Amino acid sequence: SQTIHQWPATLVQxxxxxxxxxxxxxxxxxxxxxxxxxxAGRGLQLLFYSVGIGQISxxxxxxxxxxxxxxRQFILSSKKLLLSDSGFYLCAWGSRAVGTFGSGTRLxxx
Amino acid sequence: GIQVEQSPPDxxxxxxxxxxxxxxxxxxxNNLQWFHQNPWGQLIxxxxxxxxxxxxxxxxxxxxATERYSLLYISSSQxxxxxxxxxxxxxxxxxxxxxxxxxxxxxxxxx
Numbered sequence: 673s674q675t676i677h678q679w680p681a682t683l684v685q686x687x688x689x690x691x692x693x694x695x696x697x698x699x700x701x702x703x704x705x706x707x708x709x710x711x712a713g714r715g716l717q718l719l720f721y722s723v724g725i726g727q728i729s730x731x732x733x734x735x736x737x738x739x740x741x742x743x744r745q746f747i748l749s750s751k752k753l754l755l756s757d758s759g760f761y762l763c764a765w766g767s768r769a770v771g772t773f774g775s776g777t778r779l780x781x782x
Numbered sequence: 783g784i785q786v787e788q789s790p791p792d793x794x795x796x797x798x799x800x801x802x803x804x805x806x807x808x809x810x811x812n813n814l815q816w817f818h819q820n821p822w823g824q825l826i827x828x829x830x831x832x833x834x835x836x837x838x839x840x841x842x843x844x845x846x847a848t849e850r851y852s853l854l855y856i857s858s859s860q861x862x863x864x865x866x867x868x869x870x871x872x873x874x875x876x877x878x879x880x881x882x883x884x885x886x887x888x889x890x891x892x893x
Binding site: 706708710714715716717718721731760762764771772773775776778 | 817823824825826827866868870880881882883884885886
């Protein structure tokens with residue numbers, strides 16, 4: 673069965689610091705991978721999706737970037753965090769449909 | 783872009799009650815999914831239901847694609863049903879499996 677690992681679970685970072693969140697998937701090959709952000713406990717916003725290694729599509733202009741260095745690894749990054757980057761970040765994978773979400777990272781920028 | 787509206791925004795029930803959650807969407811979709819987010823933030827896929835009716839235990843869902851809505855039924859609710867329920871759609875115009883989420887229905891079930 674497919675599993676998705678996401679870490680860390682919580683993170684408190686100062687404004688201006690860099691960010692790296694990692695997501696890995698097991699039990700599947702060439703999955704579509706997604707990064708979502710949830711602010712204020714409601715509504716998930718799609719940030720990035722990837723259909724393969726090195727292929728990244730950005731959904732909204734922002735202070736974040738994503739990379740997919742390996743088939744089952746998806747990384748969310750920032751060079752300098754803003755207060756508005758705070759939120760709950762979720763990685764997900766899917767083939768024809770988004771099947772499974774990771775457990776999420778709660779990021780607080782202070 | 784497509785609009786996905788869920789109602790009601792908040793719902794409070796006593797254990798054992800039944801409820802119906804609604805999802806309206808403004809354009810044609812290839813896919814519709816219902817998710818449950820528990821109080822710890824974990825999102826669980828409940829149904830993949832672009833059309834028709836499906837049932838899984840106390841939960842069932844119906845999507846009427848031609849009328850652009852979907853319903854999630856929860857029967858004999860339990861405290862563990864508490865959390866936020868999201869409807870998410872894959873717009874036909876996108877031709878990918880990107881999902882657009884509604885704003886959710888927050889359900890609280892009390893004993």
